[in-house]
Amino acid sequence: MLDNIRIVLVHTSHPGNIGAAARAMKTMGLSALYLVAPEQFPHIKAVEMASGASDILDTAVLVKTVEEAIADCTLVIGTSARMRTIPWPLFSPREMSEKVRQESPNSQVAILFGREQSGLSNDELHRCHMHIQIPANLEYSSLNLAAAVQVIAYELRLASLSQQGVSEDWDYRLANVDEMEKFFVHLQAVLIEIGFLKLNAPRQLMTRLRRMFLRTRPDVMEMNILRGMLTAVQEVKK
Numbered sequence: 001m002l003d004n005i006r007i008v009l010v011h012t013s014h015p016g017n018i019g020a021a022a023r024a025m026k027t028m029g030l031s032a033l034y035l036v037a038p039e040q041f042p043h044i045k046a047v048e049m050a051s052g053a054s055d056i057l058d059t060a061v062l063v064k065t066v067e068e069a070i071a072d073c074t075l076v077i078g079t080s081a082r083m084r085t086i087p088w089p090l091f092s093p094r095e096m097s098e099k100v101r102q103e104s105p106n107s108q109v110a111i112l113f114g115r116e117q118s119g120l121s122n123d124e125l126h127r128c129h130m131h132i133q134i135p136a137n138l139e140y141s142s143l144n145l146a147a148a149v150q151v152i153a154y155e156l157r158l159a160s161l162s163q164q165g166v167s168e169d170w171d172y173r174l175a176n177v178d179e180m181e182k183f184f185v186h187l188q189a190v191l192i193e194i195g196f197l198k199l200n201a202p203r204q205l206m207t208r209l210r211r212m213f214l215r216t217r218p219d220v221m222e223m224n225i226l227r228g229m230l231t232a233v234q235e236v237k238k
């Protein structure tokens with residue numbers, strides 16, 4: 001289970017936090033670290049804070065955008081100290097770990113952590129299937145980035161230790177982020193073509209549709225059907 005989970009740190013400012021996050025991961029048996037446009041990396045402070053976990057830094061994958069970090073994932077989880085968006089499926093770290101444990105063994109899971117100053121943007125949060133919040137002190141709820149990674153990694157470890165070989169039997173694999181995003185682009189184009197989505201007054205339409213389709217987690221066959229339906233609508237419009 002732990003081998004299929006990647007920790008994605010988005011636009012981290014302090015290299016020390018990257019090192020401390022690597023250490024938090026290694027103590028719990030996680031090893032895949034993705035860094036989305038960190039401000040300073042590689043950096044001596046990261047190595048210092050990683051202590052004996054600098055191998056995680058050496059194998060960290062550096063990417064420019066969140067999309068690149070999650071394109072091949074079938075489950076994307078966003079962490080946030082507070083909720084700023086329209087409501088999204090929200091879980092505690094324990095509930096999330098249980099869901100990850102129930103994922104098929106070959107599913108790739110990404111957990112996103114935000115910037116020290118401003119967390120994850122709404123756009124980033126809207127790419128996630130679920131959100132998790134560490135239930136902290138309501139008057140002071142924002143943990144240090146690496147401390148948040150530690151809490152989440154610990155819960156994942158507990159869940160992995162209680163794993164009893166759960167693997168869901170399904171006929172097709174779930175659509176990954178890349179396939180879902182192409183679907184959203186197609187869906188938006190069709191909704192504009194048929195005059196349902198008005199670009200001058202889009203409201204929250206695409207966000208709500210995104211939330212709905214992410215909640216249902218279609219497999220690749222269902223995705224083919226949806227794309228086929230959209231293409232058929234476009235044929236009628238011609």
Ligand code: SAH
Nearest residue numbers: 079080081113114117119133134142143148
């Ligand atoms: N000021 C920012 C907090 C950023 S803390 C804000 O208000 O959003 C840096 C990152 O640590 C967050 O983006 C999140 O990934 C993680 N984090 C901190 N506290 C958390 C909490 N209580 N629950 C879940 N994640 C948390």
